Amino acid sequence: MSGNGWPTVGVAGARGVVGGMFCSILADAGLPADCLRPFGHREGSTLAYRGTTLPVEILDDARAAELDVLFLAVDGPQSREIMAGAGASAALVVDNSSAFRLADDVPLVVPEANAHAARGRTGNLIANPNCTTAAVVVPLVAIRDAAGLASVDLASYQAVSGAGRKGLDAFAAERGTDHRERAAESPFHGRIADSVVPQIDVLDETGWTGEEKKIHAEIRKILELPELDVAATTVRVPVHTGHSAALHIRTERETSVDELEAALRAAPGLEYRPADGSERHPMPLDVEGRDPVLVGRLRAIPGRDRGFALWVSSDNLRKGAALNAIQCAAAADPDRFGKLLPPPR
Numbered sequence: 001m002s003g004n005g006w007p008t009v010g011v012a013g014a015r016g017v018v019g020g021m022f023c024s025i026l027a028d029a030g031l032p033a034d035c036l037r038p039f040g041h042r043e044g045s046t047l048a049y050r051g052t053t054l055p056v057e058i059l060d061d062a063r064a065a066e067l068d069v070l071f072l073a074v075d076g077p078q079s080r081e082i083m084a085g086a087g088a089s090a091a092l093v094v095d096n097s098s099a100f101r102l103a104d105d106v107p108l109v110v111p112e113a114n115a116h117a118a119r120g121r122t123g124n125l126i127a128n129p130n131c132t133t134a135a136v137v138v139p140l141v142a143i144r145d146a147a148g149l150a151s152v153d154l155a156s157y158q159a160v161s162g163a164g165r166k167g168l169d170a171f172a173a174e175r176g177t178d179h180r181e182r183a184a185e186s187p188f189h190g191r192i193a194d195s196v197v198p199q200i201d202v203l204d205e206t207g208w209t210g211e212e213k214k215i216h217a218e219i220r221k222i223l224e225l226p227e228l229d230v231a232a233t234t235v236r237v238p239v240h241t242g243h244s245a246a247l248h249i250r251t252e253r254e255t256s257v258d259e260l261e262a263a264l265r266a267a268p269g270l271e272y273r274p275a276d277g278s279e280r281h282p283m284p285l286d287v288e289g290r291d292p293v294l295v296g297r298l299r300a301i302p303g304r305d306r307g308f309a310l311w312v313s314s315d316n317l318r319k320g321a322a323l324n325a326i327q328c329a330a331a332a333d334p335d336r337f338g339k340l341l342p343p344p345r
């Protein structure tokens with residue numbers, strides 16, 4: 001810890017979309033500029049932070065050893081490379097990539113569901129889940145605790161910022177062009193402006209995508225239900241920020257909409273919107289820049305025993321990435337990292 005009581009915080013990939021959100025949240029929390037160490041892979045670049053300009057450094061062993069916590073906002077291969085080298089010297093690392101999420105000795109954490117896994121970690125690494133997983137487990141854990149969970153089917157509606165800088169650039173390039181033109185460079189499997197793209201990540205030989213398999217395995221791991229019946233179809237939509245999902249679930253025990261609504265209203269990290277339309281249903285523009293996962297449209301599925309439907313929206317860059325990672329550090333060591341939590345938004 002530095003002399004001013006703040007931890008020294010490193011952000012690898014600080015100039016990326018998620019890295020930028022880390023810096024913005026840490027600034028809101030009041031982290032002084034001399035406690036933030038931004039890292040990137042190019043010498044000479046800089047980062048604006050709370051009225052100052054910070055140099056973006058290359059991460060090495062000596063710099064990592066000076067950090068109380070290191071947030072990784074880089075892709076999977078880069079996270080693996082960092083953890084095979086300098087990352088081992090950092091006191092605590094929270095990784096946003098998919099590289100270590102399913103490793104047995106690495107906790108995969110959404111604090112509303114399994115903060116105990118962050119506290120009980122055996123190494124210096126905590127994994128942050130996929131942005132859709134992080135959002136949907138917040139209501140799912142409340143439902144699991146109220147009535148048990150037998151199955152979860154979901155279709156996601158994922159924003160372009162979920163694909164990082166390249167995704168935002170491709171969306172910007174396509175908007176306003178002829179509705180059949182594609183951006184010259186795009187991470188998407190088809191034009192995204194004026195369209196929806198029902199493939200995120202690579203397809204395997206059975207027809208499932210990497211994103212769908214991540215959600216399947218990560219929900220099971222975080223909810224500590226290794227046999228849970230989960231199926232996801234993931235879809236990219238022409239939305240800047242804010243992932244949504246339609247969930248169809250089955251509970252284990254008999255329950256009612258009223259009981260589930262009461263459980264959701266009492267759940268942490270969640271804002272419940274009534275299904276009767278008396279308040280606006282959760283939408284991406286309502287969650288962008290906000291912390292809670294918004295949940296609405298809860299209803300019983302006619303003719304399906306213990307079947308319920310609900311709708312979830314959340315900011316993929318905050319709860320889906322940077323905010324959840326900071327909450328993981330705070331859950332792991334509240335005395336050291338609790339100060340990094342921003343005022344609620």
Ligand SMILES: NC(=O)c1ccc[n+]([C@@H]2O[C@H](COP(=O)([O-])OP(=O)(O)OC[C@H]3O[C@@H](n4cnc5c(N)ncnc54)[C@H](OP(=O)(O)O)[C@@H]3O)[C@@H](O)[C@H]2O)c1
Binds near residue numbers: 017
């Ligand atoms: N976007 C989301 O909603 C979201 C949500 C959850 C998780 N994630 C995960 O978060 C990670 C970052 O995603 P993103 O959307 O922020 O991607 P991004 O916008 O493409 O940013 C990636 C960043 O990594 C930097 N970088 C590349 N190599 C590096 C290295 N060796 N050391 C340090 N920095 C390096 C890049 O630097 P330059 O700018 O210099 O190229 C860039 O700033 C990914 O693993 C992604 O899967 C993203």
